[in-house]
Amino acid sequence: MGIIGTGFIGRIHARAARQAGARLVGVAGADLANATEGAQALGAEKAFEPVTELITSGLIDVLHVCTPTISGPAYASVGRTWKLDADERRSVLAELRENLRPVLAYAGERGVRVGVEPLNRYETSLINTVEQALDALPDECSLALDTYHLNIEESSPAQAVRDAGSRIALIQVCGTDRGAPGSDHFDRTAFAAEVKDADYTGPLVIESFTPDNTTIATAASIWPPRAASQDDLATDGLASLRTL
Structure with missing residues (x-):
């Protein structure tokens, strides 16, 4: 799965998904620095920027859009x-x-x-x-x-x-x-x-x-x-x- 959004809501989704057995492949944020920091904080495998790179990567089956x-x-x-x-x-x-x-x-x-x-x-x-x-x-x-x-x-x-x-x-x-x-x-x-x-x-x-x-x-x-x-x-x- 992938997550768009690196804030509080993103952390909640990442924790819930991990508890359900999902693999968090990538995170996309406002820019590459934000995505990189978010990927590290959320335990994702990779940071993506722009968002379309995550969407079209072919690596995810589910995408969570986590707005604040x-x-x-x-x-x-x-x-x-x-x-x-x-x-x-x-x-x-x-x-x-x-x-x-x-x-x-x-x-x-x-x-x-x-x-x-x-x-x-x-x-x-x-x-x-x-x-x-x-x-x-x-x-x-x-x-x-x-x-x-x-x-x-x-x-x-x-x-x-x-x-x-x-x-x-x-x-x-x-x-x-x-x-x-x-x-x-x-x-x-x-x-x-x-x-x-x-x-x-x-x-x-x-x-x-x-x-x-x-x-x-x-x-x-x-x-x-x-x-x-x-x-x-x-x-x-x-x-x-x-x-x-």
């Missing part, structure tokens, strides 16, 4: 929905803020951003929109935006990006059917323009799922396959993103 961001719905189990009156919502959000602060402090000391992700109304009843997230979360907490959820909950996904601005830590993209981006009705041109204006320079992550994984398929309601194969989904999605 931890993202997800860090407030409730996916699929848990319940009716909240105004008092209960205030109480639950106050508890969320209290419990997030030590996590944010710990992550901040290690150069890691925490991005909390609003989910659509069918997957949570707590935080569905960017507006709710900005109102509910501590100022030092970032956001993870997912076009699938934005398409359901936001009257204007582009405006949601504009509102989130510098708080954006990660952007996940997929089709409105949770397949490959580009084959759906989502206005990616307007969305991409707002992402650029927000000075977001992180990855655009294609988050899709396969019905072959029963646990994830059930949680995300993925019944028919979203593509002929997962490779097709990735290839078609990347081709669409490269046109933006």
